[in-house]
Amino acid sequence: MRITRLVAAVGAVAMALTVAACGGDDDAGGSGSGATGIVGKAESGKLVIGVKADQPGLGLQTGGTYAGFDVEIGKIIAKGLGVADSGIEWKTTVSANREPYIQQGQVDLVVATYTINDERKKVVNFGGPYYVAGQDLLVPTNSTITGPESLAGKKVCSVSGSTPAKRIQTDYKDAKLQQFDSYSKCVTALAGGQVDAVTTDDIILAGYAAQEQYAGKFKVVGKPFSEEPYGIGLKKDDTAGCNKINDILKAAAADGSYKKAWDDTLGKSGKPAPELDAAKLTNCS
Amino acid sequence: MTTDAVLYDHPGPRAKARNRILTVAFGVLLLALLYWIYRKFDEKGQWAGALWEPFTESSTWTDYILPGLWHTLEAAAVGAVLSLVFGVIFAVGRLSDHWWIRWPAGAVVEFFRAVPLLLMMFFIFFGVPYLTEEPMSIFWAVVIGLTLYNGSVLAEAFRAGVRAVPAGQSEAAYAIGMRKGQVMGHILIPQAARAMLPVIVSQLVVLVKDTALGYIISYNELLQLGVNNVAANFGNVVQAAIVAAVIYIIVNSILTAFAGWLSRRTRRSGKAPRATGRGVVMGATDPGMGGGGGATTTL
Amino acid sequence: MDVFSDPLNREVYLTGFLWILKLTLAGGVGALVLGVLLAAMRVSPVPVLRAFGTAWVNIFRNTPLTLIIFFCYFGLFSTLGVSFSDDIDLNNFWLGVTGLSVYTAAFVCEAIRSGINTVPAGQAEAARAIGMTFRQTLTMIILPQAGRAVIAPLGSIIIALCKNATIVGTIGLMESSNAMKELINANGDAVVPIFLVFAGTFAIVLIPTGYAFGWLANRLAVKR
Numbered sequence: 001m002r003i004t005r006l007v008a009a010v011g012a013v014a015m016a017l018t019v020a021a022c023g024g025d026d027d028a029g030g031s032g033s034g035a036t037g038i039v040g041k042a043e044s045g046k047l048v049i050g051v052k053a054d055q056p057g058l059g060l061q062t063g064g065t066y067a068g069f070d071v072e073i074g075k076i077i078a079k080g081l082g083v084a085d086s087g088i089e090w091k092t093t094v095s096a097n098r099e100p101y102i103q104q105g106q107v108d109l110v111v112a113t114y115t116i117n118d119e120r121k122k123v124v125n126f127g128g129p130y131y132v133a134g135q136d137l138l139v140p141t142n143s144t145i146t147g148p149e150s151l152a153g154k155k156v157c158s159v160s161g162s163t164p165a166k167r168i169q170t171d172y173k174d175a176k177l178q179q180f181d182s183y184s185k186c187v188t189a190l191a192g193g194q195v196d197a198v199t200t201d202d203i204i205l206a207g208y209a210a211q212e213q214y215a216g217k218f219k220v221v222g223k224p225f226s227e228e229p230y231g232i233g234l235k236k237d238d239t240a241g242c243n244k245i246n247d248i249l250k251a252a253a254a255d256g257s258y259k260k261a262w263d264d265t266l267g268k269s270g271k272p273a274p275e276l277d278a279a280k281l282t283n284c285s
Numbered sequence: 286m287t288t289d290a291v292l293y294d295h296p297g298p299r300a301k302a303r304n305r306i307l308t309v310a311f312g313v314l315l316l317a318l319l320y321w322i323y324r325k326f327d328e329k330g331q332w333a334g335a336l337w338e339p340f341t342e343s344s345t346w347t348d349y350i351l352p353g354l355w356h357t358l359e360a361a362a363v364g365a366v367l368s369l370v371f372g373v374i375f376a377v378g379r380l381s382d383h384w385w386i387r388w389p390a391g392a393v394v395e396f397f398r399a400v401p402l403l404l405m406m407f408f409i410f411f412g413v414p415y416l417t418e419e420p421m422s423i424f425w426a427v428v429i430g431l432t433l434y435n436g437s438v439l440a441e442a443f444r445a446g447v448r449a450v451p452a453g454q455s456e457a458a459y460a461i462g463m464r465k466g467q468v469m470g471h472i473l474i475p476q477a478a479r480a481m482l483p484v485i486v487s488q489l490v491v492l493v494k495d496t497a498l499g500y501i502i503s504y505n506e507l508l509q510l511g512v513n514n515v516a517a518n519f520g521n522v523v524q525a526a527i528v529a530a531v532i533y534i535i536v537n538s539i540l541t542a543f544a545g546w547l548s549r550r551t552r553r554s555g556k557a558p559r560a561t562g563r564g565v566v567m568g569a570t571d572p573g574m575g576g577g578g579g580a581t582t583t584l
Numbered sequence: 585m586d587v588f589s590d591p592l593n594r595e596v597y598l599t600g601f602l603w604i605l606k607l608t609l610a611g612g613v614g615a616l617v618l619g620v621l622l623a624a625m626r627v628s629p630v631p632v633l634r635a636f637g638t639a640w641v642n643i644f645r646n647t648p649l650t651l652i653i654f655f656c657y658f659g660l661f662s663t664l665g666v667s668f669s670d671d672i673d674l675n676n677f678w679l680g681v682t683g684l685s686v687y688t689a690a691f692v693c694e695a696i697r698s699g700i701n702t703v704p705a706g707q708a709e710a711a712r713a714i715g716m717t718f719r720q721t722l723t724m725i726i727l728p729q730a731g732r733a734v735i736a737p738l739g740s741i742i743i744a745l746c747k748n749a750t751i752v753g754t755i756g757l758m759e760s761s762n763a764m765k766e767l768i769n770a771n772g773d774a775v776v777p778i779f780l781v782f783a784g785t786f787a788i789v790l791i792p793t794g795y796a797f798g799w800l801a802n803r804l805a806v807k808r
Contacts, residue, residue, distance in 0.1 A: 053514060053517075054513055054514045054517035055517070056517055056518075060517060060518060061348070061514060061518075062348075062518055063344045063348050064348065092505070094503040095503075097423065097503070155672060160753070160756060160762055160765070161762070161765045161766055161769050176671075176672045177672070177756075178672050178676075178756050179756035179762075180754070180755065180756060181500075181501065181754055182513050182517075184513055184516040184517050184520075184522055185516075185522060185658075187520070188516070188520070188522045188523070188658065188662075189657075189658075189662065191520075192329070192658075192662040192663070194657075194661065194662050211520060213335065213519065213520040213521075214520060293629055293718040293721075294712060294718075296629060300629070304629055304630050307630045307632075307633070308630055308631065308632045308633075311630070311632050311633060311636070312632050315632075315636065322664060325663055325664045325665065326663055326664075329662075329663045331663055395787070395791050395794075396783075396787050396791075398790075398794075399743075399747075399786050399787040399790040399791050399794070400747075400783040400786050400787060401747040401748075401750040401760075401761065401786060402747070403750045403751060403753075403761045404750065404760070404761055404764060404779070404782055404783055404786070405783075407761065407764065407765065407768075408775070408779040408783070411768060411775060412768075412775040412776055412779050415775050415776060416776065490645075490646065494646070494647070494648040494649070495648075497648035497650045497651065498648075498650065498751075500650075501754075508648070508650065508651070522658065523658050523659065523662075523663065526651055526654055526655065526658070529651065530647050530651050530655075533646060533647050533648055533651070534642070534643060534646045534647055536646075537645075537646035537647075538642060538646055541642075541645075541646065
């Protein structure tokens with residue numbers, strides 16, 4: 001999911017205040033070894049990680065547990081920091097509250113379909129990207145739609161006010177846009193035949209395609225027409241923690257745990273595991 | 286009040302026959318409509334067991350629906366208490382003898398009654414942080430929105446209630462030497478509150494329904510957890526919405542029944558100022574909005 | 585107010601309120617017609633009609649409008665196949681009008697019923713005593729008086745309807761709340777002026793409307 005400028009700006013204000021109030025001295029419950037930020041926090045054996053709760057395949061709350069690719073990435077990071085699965089407290093975040101949650105220290109990390117962009121970089125730090133998503137189309141298996149060019153006259157669904165919806169409006173004017181407030185509703189409309197396609201990040205669409213009740217009904221077209229690098233959000237001043245996360249991601253790509261995380265979750269959609277590009281892990285500030 | 290019996294005589298043989306025909310005709314029509322809806326739902330597979338099954342499992346209730354309902358009621362309860370406080374303060378403000386209290390109070394009440402709650406909540410959540418330079422919690426964004434809107438409506442209800450108290454009462458109170466505050470606190474407000482109890486309770490029904498708007502700024506209430514999150518898991522958004530609607534109807538029917546009981550009780554006791562036809566009295570004193578009963582509903 | 589000097593933004597604002605206006609007008613007409621029918625059912629001598637009216641009021645008055653609008657799309661359109669137009673916006677508009685009408689009709693019905701209640705029972709009894717029929721009693725004695733008593737609550741219902749029209753945005757119509765969201769998203773630095781313009785538009789139109797209905801109700805009130 002993407003953010004809106006608005007939220008980023010709200011975050012910026014919040015950040016300015018936090019910094020002013022705390023003088024940038026941020027000891028997130030470190031246990032005395034002198035390490036600060038998430039590295040210090042991890043020494044206590046506990047981490048709070050923010051994930052989505054309603055995004056199948058990425059972060060989905062089923063009962064008391066969370067499951068999905070983002071959740072698996074969270075576990076890999078925690079493990080690399082020396083925190084066992086049992087020491088992780090999962091917290092539901094939504095697109096609107098990711099920055100405030102990080103800044104207020106309500107969560108230590110955010111792994112929640114969090115696109116890295118310059119506006120957000122002003123208020124939080126990003127480890128990763130651990131995945132590069134792109135806007136794509138989800139269509140019924142027998143659909144003739146082959147990409148954004150063949151959308152003319154077709155009904156496309158997205159979340160109102162989101163970046164994907166905006167892109168359809170400006171770049172593909174011939175498509176008819178139906179907007180709802182959640183992707184679940186778009187997918188329901190797609191299943192009912194009221195719309196011809198759903199558009200947002202390919203990885204989110206793959207999550208729906210992989211869901212049991214839609215098995216075999218939908219396919220992701222596979223021609224992404226934007227680039228959305230997903231990052232792991234943490235506090236702005238925690239550069240050490242950010243670099244540590246990138247090291248952990250590199251190690252995970254090398255030892256196969258990254259591929260396993262994919263195969264266990266979104267791999268079920270039939271999409272092959274992506275390669276983690278270590279050269280791109282340069283967002284820490 | 287038995288309006289029905291007043292309007293027409295006890296039916297004679299011809300009227301009885303006509304009523305019977307109407308009953309049968311309308312009944313058949315209604316059943317046909319219901320059957321059509323049933324068939325259409327069936328055609329689209331909406332009765333499929335897999336879609337309804339999640340609601341027979343206790344985990345669906347304990348993980349999504351009940352916490353959602355709890356958050357809905359929590360926001361509604363806090364919002365209700367604050368709305369009442371807001372309502373009393375601004376009602377008194379609008380009845381003040383000083384123009385510099387009366388006018389601002391009036392402006393605030395009129396403004397918040399006229400702005401859609403959806404816009405209000407959106408602004409409180411996204412806009413207010415710019416002014417206060419502090420992040421706004423979702424819960425308080427919902428509660429403040431509910432308070433400003435419903436509190437303003439209640440302020441008008443209280444004001445109409447105070448005006449409905451016969452003038453002789455406050456005159457008598459002044460005559461025995463009570464001060465303005467005492468007249469308001471001991472004589473007018475208690476009677477106004479009692480007279481307006483049904484209106485107040487039906488405004489609370491509105492408030493419960495209004496919490497549903499919280500999901501637009503992603504407050505974890507019944508629609509967010511019970512419909513969006515359940516549907517994300519089981520792909521049954523229509524079924525989840527039906528269950529949520531039934532829950533709302535039950536909760537609000539209980540409140541409405543309570544309002545009805547209260548209004549019968551206050552009427553019987555005869556303690557409340559009994560203006561015949563509350564609608565007329567309120568309509569005359571309150572510009573536009575404070576109609577009888579649930580008519581003040583918005584959003 | 586730089587935001588509104590851009591003609592594109594002005595258009596977003598204007599289309600938003602144009603939808604609200606259309607929704608209010610169409611929804612208002614629908615709600616009035618339905619509401620009068622329902623009220624007639626609720627005071628009729630036929631038990632089935634009375635029960636139907638009561639059920640309607642209890643169901644629709646107690647469900648959040650958000651859900652009703654949702655059912656209009658996913659129940660009425662998606663499942664029952666009721667389609668108004670091939671154009672997405674127009675179809676959503678009429679689905680929204682349907683939702684607003686059935687919801688608001690419940691309140692209109694109750695307002696009319698309590699209006700009928702304001703007419704003293706003695707008047708209807710007197711009318712019957714001089715041999716007037718049900719229809720005559722209703723049209724010549726009850727309704728003219730009830731109509732006046734109903735003006736004030738009807739006014740508040742219409743105003744509420746206008747504000748409720750923003751909820752049709754949840755099925756994707758670019759009405760004022762979605763328009764405001766869009767402008768805020770694109771102009772994060774001007775949140776406050778944008779809100780004041782949108783909220784102000786509602787206030788400027790609805791506050792005088794409220795007073796007008798109050799004045800009218802006062803003028804036409806039956807003096808007893």
